[in-house]
Amino acid sequence: MISIAVSSQKGGVGKTTVSINLAHAFARAGVRTLLVDADPQGSVGLSLTRQSRLLAGFYDYLADPGLPLDRLIVPTRLETFSLVASGQASDYEAGGAGMGAHLARVRAFLRSVSARGFDLCLIDTAAGLFGVTGDVIASSDAIMIPQQAEPLGIRSVPKLLEGLNRLRVMNPRLSVLGVCLTMVQHDLAESTEAAAALRQLLPPDMVFQTQIPRDGLFIRASARGLPVGVLEDGAGAQVVFDSLRAEIESKLEPADHRHGYPG
Numbered sequence: 001m002i003s004i005a006v007s008s009q010k011g012g013v014g015k016t017t018v019s020i021n022l023a024h025a026f027a028r029a030g031v032r033t034l035l036v037d038a039d040p041q042g043s044v045g046l047s048l049t050r051q052s053r054l055l056a057g058f059y060d061y062l063a064d065p066g067l068p069l070d071r072l073i074v075p076t077r078l079e080t081f082s083l084v085a086s087g088q089a090s091d092y093e094a095g096g097a098g099m100g101a102h103l104a105r106v107r108a109f110l111r112s113v114s115a116r117g118f119d120l121c122l123i124d125t126a127a128g129l130f131g132v133t134g135d136v137i138a139s140s141d142a143i144m145i146p147q148q149a150e151p152l153g154i155r156s157v158p159k160l161l162e163g164l165n166r167l168r169v170m171n172p173r174l175s176v177l178g179v180c181l182t183m184v185q186h187d188l189a190e191s192t193e194a195a196a197a198l199r200q201l202l203p204p205d206m207v208f209q210t211q212i213p214r215d216g217l218f219i220r221a222s223a224r225g226l227p228v229g230v231l232e233d234g235a236g237a238q239v240v241f242d243s244l245r246a247e248i249e250s251k252l253e254p255a256d257h258r259h260g261y262p263g
């Protein structure tokens with residue numbers, strides 16, 4: 001199994017939107033996918049299952065060593081797609097406990113997910129690289145970083161680079177898949193210029209070729225609690241995530257070779 005954290009220092013950059021739609025793209029391609037909401041604000045759960053606030057979830061698993069993974073897994077209409085909500089447990093304890101406090105339990109979670117037969121565990125985290133998010137990053141195989149394509153966002157690039165370096169220190173075996181530009185507005189010079197500027201500032205292999213356009217469909221989809229691909233007119237928007245999926249697969253392949261596993 002491969003675990004991928006979707007994280008960023010900044011909030012509101014599109015992590016949850018990318019997580020839901022990318023997980024759905026993998027699941028549609030036949031990859032047995034578990035989407036985990038590791039944000040105590042619970043936006044994946046909120047949008048995907050109405051009763052998710054009542055479900056035991058990821059934070060309950062961290063808080064209660066006796067809780068089995070099976071209690072958390074929520075199936076969807078797509079056989080290859082399951083969810084884990086963020087759950088009931090307060091994040092005060094989790095956040096206040098500091099980084100490293102939940103490392104063992106996060107690792108136990110990922111081992112259980114793998115043993116349950118999933119091919120991919122995609123984890124939507126809260127903004128910031130500390131606390132439980134830090135423990136998730138330290139335990140994952142790979143990370144991708146959504147970044148909003150707007151000038152203000154680009155000014156945070158030095159911080160982003162610093163963040164990338166910190167990630168490598170936190171987890172030396174972490175595969176940094178790169179930065180994914182989100183909310184790109186092709187009809188707005190400031191947005192496309194910001195996207196181009198980011199490509200100049202970061203090493204080429206650190207920025208995904210695929211860019212997520214700004215599209216009201218994504219807001220409509222999350223309001224209805226759905227990945228965009230299941231909307232009647234969502235096929236076009238889903239194509240973008242199919243291409244992001246293909247890019248991630250090709251980035252992960254060489255890493256497998258490096259570790260001596262055949263393709």
Ligand SMILES: Nc1ncnc2c1ncn2[C@@H]1O[C@H](COP(=O)(O)OP(=O)(O)OP(=O)(O)O)[C@@H](O)[C@H]1O
Pocket residue numbers: 010011012013014015016017018039043125126127182183184212213214215216218219222
């Ligand atoms: N490609 C897009 N086109 C249009 N709107 C988008 C797009 N991506 C995200 N949004 C909207 O932008 C807002 C922030 O997106 P999202 O919740 O995915 O970000 P986030 O990084 O998960 O935020 P947080 O840090 O609060 O968890 C949401 O209202 C979402 O619907």
Ligand SMILES: [Mg+2]
Pocket residue numbers: 015016017039043124125
């Ligand atoms: Mg979010």
